[in-house]
Amino acid sequence: MEITLPSPAVGAEIRGVDLCKLDDATFKQIERALGEYGALFFRDQKLAPEDHIAFAERFGEINVNRFFHPVEGHPQIAEVLKEPDQKDNIGGGWHTDHSYDDEPARCSILYAHVIPPSGGDTLYAGLAAAFDALSDGFKDTLRGMRAVHSSRHVFGRKAATRGTDGLDPYSDGRIGNPDAATQDAAHPVVIAHPDTGREILYVNPGFTRHFEGWTIEESKPLLHQLYAHAMKPEFQIRFHWEPGSVAMWDNRSTWHYALNDYHGHRRYLHRITVEGGPLRAAAG
Numbered sequence: 001m002e003i004t005l006p007s008p009a010v011g012a013e014i015r016g017v018d019l020c021k022l023d024d025a026t027f028k029q030i031e032r033a034l035g036e037y038g039a040l041f042f043r044d045q046k047l048a049p050e051d052h053i054a055f056a057e058r059f060g061e062i063n064v065n066r067f068f069h070p071v072e073g074h075p076q077i078a079e080v081l082k083e084p085d086q087k088d089n090i091g092g093g094w095h096t097d098h099s100y101d102d103e104p105a106r107c108s109i110l111y112a113h114v115i116p117p118s119g120g121d122t123l124y125a126g127l128a129a130a131f132d133a134l135s136d137g138f139k140d141t142l143r144g145m146r147a148v149h150s151s152r153h154v155f156g157r158k159a160a161t162r163g164t165d166g167l168d169p170y171s172d173g174r175i176g177n178p179d180a181a182t183q184d185a186a187h188p189v190v191i192a193h194p195d196t197g198r199e200i201l202y203v204n205p206g207f208t209r210h211f212e213g214w215t216i217e218e219s220k221p222l223l224h225q226l227y228a229h230a231m232k233p234e235f236q237i238r239f240h241w242e243p244g245s246v247a248m249w250d251n252r253s254t255w256h257y258a259l260n261d262y263h264g265h266r267r268y269l270h271r272i273t274v275e276g277g278p279l280r281a282a283a284g
């Protein structure tokens with residue numbers, strides 16, 4: 001197994017492994033690399049749904065997604081799909097999967113079936129590197145804070161006119177179940193990574209609503225400052241997909257952003273998300 005690090009802040013490319021045939025030692029190396037680098041990229045894999053599920057289950061229990069359309073016969077796998085005639089994509093903004101849950105997801109594993117001729121890349125940001133780059137005084141202030149995250153404004157009924165084309169994003173069946181969007185969770189703004197202990201800035205533009213004890217309006221300036229910082233190119237990596245590519249990311253230490261720059265073409269992937277556990281504040 002060969003690991004290369006195209007960006008110092010986040011992400012590693014792993015070559016020389018077949019995810020369908022991993023011995024325990026190789027799996028442990030992959031698990032360690034996930035904690036260390038935040039996102040892992042594999043090429044030329046052939047994952048039947050059963051293989052994808054078996055690989056994911058080595059990391060923990062699979063979260064059956066409440067909102068995404070499942071792959072037929074495999075409720076553990078969510079479809080990430082954009083058809084040539086659709087305008088909005090899934091995940092087209094910086095976010096962390098499931099930060100609105102009390103026990104946010106550990107990781108997500110995305111496998112590419114159909115990729116547009118160009119475009120459709122995914123960006124990842126490393127929130128450990130972003131936190132490390134802040135001043136000591138600012139870090140100390142953030143360590144004492146908590147933030148509230150929610151699913152309601154993204155997946156709930158009020159999101160119905162959110163689509164850039166003004167259409168109800170539920171109307172084409174790619175996401176559904178708006179009445180299940182009832183999750184609100186408060187987490188520390190700086191968490192200790194459950195596997196590595198590294199300090200991570202844990203707020204994201206998709207799901208964080210406000211700091212605990214602050215209003216949404218009061219929270220906006222500081223949240224936007226943190227977002228602008230974490231979005232700096234030096235904390236990012238950009239992954240270009242091919243059919244058979246797999247990207248997996250640690251939802252505690254990264255954000256991701258699926259670019260929507262391939263109108264008129266199909267993009268179709270399978271995603272599994274693995275359950276995590278409670279998050280604890282970094283001690284500093």
Ligand code: SIN
Nearest residue numbers: 080090091122258271
């Ligand atoms: C997602 O947000 O899970 C989708 C990522 C992608 O399609 O690249």
